[in-house]
Amino acid sequence: MKGKLILEDGSVFTGNLLNNIKATGEVVFNTGMTGYQEILTDPSYCRQIVTLTFPLVGNYGVAEKFMQSRKSFVNGFVIGELCDEGSNWQLQSELADFLTRQGVPCLYNVDTRAVTRKIRSVGCMKGIIVPEDASKVEIEELFAVPIKKEVVQEVTTPEIYKMENDGPDVVVMDFGIKQNILNSLHNLGCNLTIVPAHTSAEEVLAMNPDGIFLSNGPGDPKDVPEVIEEVKKLIGKKPMFGICLGHQLISLAMGADTYKLKFGHRGSNQPVKNLLNGRVHISSQNHGYAVDEASLKDLPLEVTHINVNDGTVEGLRHKTLPLFCVQYHPEASPGPDDNMYLFDQFWTMLTGENKGE
Structure with a gap:
């Protein structure tokens, strides 16, 4: 036809x-x-x-x-x-x-x-x-x-479930998480409790996790203001790592702004520069929004990664708290393992042990 x-x-x-x-x-x-x-x-x-x-x-x-x-x-x-x-x-x-x-x-x-x-x-x-x-x-x-704008609610898990392990307890807030991210955290040794996107901060903290992970997901991060409010309550309470939409939600919760990109970054061949060591890694990306770097002024956040093609923000870390986030997908391994060190960094935050380089 x-x-x-x-x-x-x-x-x-x-x-x-x-x-x-x-x-x-x-x-x-x-x-x-x-x-x-x-x-x-x-x-x-x-x-x-x-x-x-x-x-x-x-x-x-x-x-x-x-x-x-x-x-x-x-x-x-x-x-x-x-x-x-x-x-x-x-x-x-x-x-x-x-x-x-x-x-x-x-x-x-x-x-x-x-x-x-x-x-x-x-x-x-x-x-x-x-x-x-x-x-x-x-x-x-x-x-x-x-x-439809209520896309996070459409893709999130309808109920809490676990991926058990012997390592530190991590609550994963599912905004539309990819299975490979869960596999990467589980293979690292984390004991995972995956919760729906609109789980309250009080419910998350009641689980007494060692760390909190904010997942990727669809849509404009500003379309879920109620989630941003819950993330605000979680910042500083536990070590936190965010990817993609999670990165944007953390930024908005900290007082930064986001904006829609003209055509977005979607593909498995996006170069990202790590400003902390000068290395350029090949990354997999899928996002239509970015954090406005100008809005980070006077906030306790440091830009750690930028997109080589257009200079947009690809990673942030808090200057004093155990919190960091990236805009791209380290679990997709296009490098093939250029960015898996980010999961090792999270492990170090959770345990104090150095699991990678």
Whole structure:
């Protein structure tokens, strides 16, 4: 079936529609060459239509072990070539079957370079995926559907659960956490209690953890002011580490500001400079908002990492408290292990032991 992606500025990109499902969402692009299943199941993409710049997608199929959450939360998938038959020793099913099972609209055989260039020049915008013969009324109705803002509540765990271990107790606030982050903390030795996003500070502290972790997640951090208020109450009470949305929430709780990036940072090849030692690491990123560096003036926060491409803030630490956070995803290991030292730093905060370099 023929289909098309229509952006709110009127741009149209044609292709083939895998399933007869319409979609509405913010259109973004990811520059990674691999990891399509991880992208599809990363809750940070909730309510977005994701375009992949790499042209060949589906060539190694999908497998349960690479799921990053309980399901796919993306609203749509726009790609170049959809591979019919994957080849990998861990393959359990084909990508097309996975997309159909997950109910994800997929438009393929699209000139994704043209889509990406449009977004880079104009910025992220709303878009829809429809069959080629969609009527004007259908298109207008889809564009009239607002993009939901309560995305954190949609992706967070509905109930508390544990990943038990013999190490320090860590409460993980789940704003849409990736499974690889939980695995990284658990493999480190942490005894994890994962709680829903809107768990109160009093409930967290009542668990008497050795540390608190704030996860990644979707959307504008300012859309969850009630969470920011709870984070304020937690700062200084226990060692704290935040990633991505967690980094933004910590910054807002400390009095800093955030802003929307023109087209965001999404991909597994983003260079980040560690200002503490001058090293540049390759990082995996997925965020559309950033901390405003100017707003950090007079706050007890120090910039520790910056994005080499545009100079935006990628990491912060408190000048006196055991608290730090980064905007990118160290667990994704694109380097392949350039940034795992951040988990070791958290371990040292929790135990006083030096587990890494």
